[in-house]
Amino acid sequence: MASFRCLILLGLLILGPGMIECQNKLKQRIENDQRLRRFKELLETSRSLLLDNYLNGVPERKYTVFAPTDAAWDKLPEIVQNNLRDVNNAESLDKFLRYHIIKEAKIHTTEMANLKYKETMESNKAKVFFNMVQSNGNQQGGYFVNQAKIIQPNTDAENGYLHIIDEYLFPMGSTKSMSGYISQPESQEVINMGVLKFQEMMNALPIRGPGGLRDQLTDLEQLTVFVPTNEALSTIPTAKWDELMADTTKLEQVVASHVIPNKVYFSSIVDSMGEDGVQAVEGRIVGRTIANDVFIKSNNIGGRVVLPDITVDNGVFHMVDHILNFTYFNIYAHISQERKLQQLAQAVISLPGGGQSGTGVQALLEREGEELTLFAPVDSAFQLVDTAVNLKANVTLLDIILKLHIVRQQVAFKDLTNTTVLNSVNSKKLRFVKGNNGTFVIGERIKAKIIEPDVGVTNGIIHYIDNVMGIATKNLKQELDSNDALGYMNSVLITAQTHTDLLTDLSERTSKYTMFVPSNIAWETLYNQGTGKSLIDKINYRQNLVWVLQRHMVKGQVIYSDSSQLQTGVNVELNTVLGSSDIGKITVKKLGQCTSLTSCEIKVLFKGAEARVIEPDIETTNGVIHIIDKVLIDDPADLLRGAVSSTAWIYASCITTILVMLTGLLLHL
Incomplete structure (x- = not known):
């Protein structure tokens, strides 16, 4: 028996090193993990045969690979999946996969916090950015590369480290600076949503020399910027827009409130900003995720991220549907032009006592100098009510219901807790439930979920809700x-x-x-x-x-x-x-x-x-x-x-x- 064992050992010494080495390469790590079948298939079909020609190479040449799971593939839009599979897009696939690989570096997660970013194998050496996030009440902690969380880090191989991630690094990063990309965007989605009006704001900024806001957008190594879409900025009345563009001091303050210096916040980690937010160039920015939407505000004025995670050479920007830190409508004017609140606007205008000199709901919502909070039911909420009761035909009931949604004080989303009790303008109690499923307001025993918080207006703040309080609509x-x-x-x-x-x-x-x-x-x-x-x-x-x-x-x-x-x-x-x-x-x-x-x-x-x-x-x-x-x-x-x-x-x-x-x-x- 001992002789037999010696023969086996001798065989391993003669044949084994090559076999053992083969099993310890990044190529085999990827092939042996059943969660990475899609990623493996893409690597095998890539034009430069990345799996065999690089990830199976000599131990002296090191790589760090960020490998998305099959579940991450399923998250990609179908059109993206089809483009990646298309044999006519071989060059694009190769660039895309190389963006998931760092060459000549074996990077452990413990090094990422200090590195902050690293150039990838992509032909233009586009960067990926690293974040190490602590858990808090809203944010799950861990290591992140761009928007993807590393769900299994540091799988060691002879020629590098494999990190398994929960999303593909999409869209791929650009090598343009922040200001360069906003001036000449590369993504068709960004072009469609439009950055021309924000670009106009940037071009009108005063020239301050080194360290000024203009230079920061180009020179800082790490930035996060929230860019209002053309549509968002087009809602600003012409007189207000002209007034803002003429006042360069105010303009600089407004633009600066959209910029976080020295930190890259992808959409997946905005909750790590905490309740008090993070320092922007001007003021503080607070981010939070509600359901699958990301909301951003500065000075209690903000909106929803409509296109996240556009990665550039010195950071990331997100397109938002409302300008930050600048109000230009009162509550009534806002709901009148907001497409999601047209049923509410019609209900308000149907009541008597309108006009700023009146005593009705419309007059209250128009009046400057007031500090109000409106819990604004979206159109789908009113459609539910219509199936239960003809509310608009009963003016007295409609007046009671609308006043139930108005509070004569300004209350931000972060100040709503399970112990909060507010009085509506018609002296009804509003109570709140805050938990893992979201934050809810309850009025006259009817519960509504806050689906979009902290929309700033000149005379208060608006929280969009998914139900009309005071009227039961469901059995x-x-x-x-x-x-x-x-x-x-x-x-x-x-x-x-x-x-x-x-x-x-x-x-x-x-x-x-x-x-x-x-x-x-x-x-x-x-x-x-x-x-x-x-x-x-x-x-x-x-x-x-x-x-x-x-x-x-x-x-x-x-x-x-x-x-x-x-x-x-x-x-x-x-x-x-x-x-x-x-x-x-x-x-x-x-x-x-x-x-x-x-x-x-x-x-x-x-x-x-x-x-x-x-x-x-x-x-x-x-x-x-x-x-x-x-x-x-x-x-x-x-x-x-x-x-x-x-x-x-x-x-x-x-x-x-x-x-x-x-x-x-x-x-x-």
């Missing part, structure tokens, strides 16, 4: 379908459909319900318990699941947190859909007033289970939902043994007993 089923916070409950109801028609009942206008809906976390906690997993997953426990769901539903009553039925300190017994049996009766106890969403002390009790209302009063057309922090189960094991007091369980037991007796008789015969 219980629709609310469960559309509200992310209720997603788990909705999926469990769908699972239980084989044994119940609860979802049908919840869509009926004539059926009124009060629902105590466990949060997503509450359901996840139950699921992670063995009995909870069985309850949800196993078909033989489906009826038990139905009973649990029904226990959270009170039919025929709509009970709000401030209903007279709920008196502080008094236990209120409620019969659920299961009736008054011991498995159907729940107790609700109000310990204090709901002064805010985080201090709403209402408990729901079932036997030994105790849940707390964490979000009350989500109103629908056929009832109300209160979100609770636990699923109402006394003991999952007892439940899974089959709620013995229920009529259904008794019937099932009787049938089983009869079948056993009949079997015995047949055997006896």
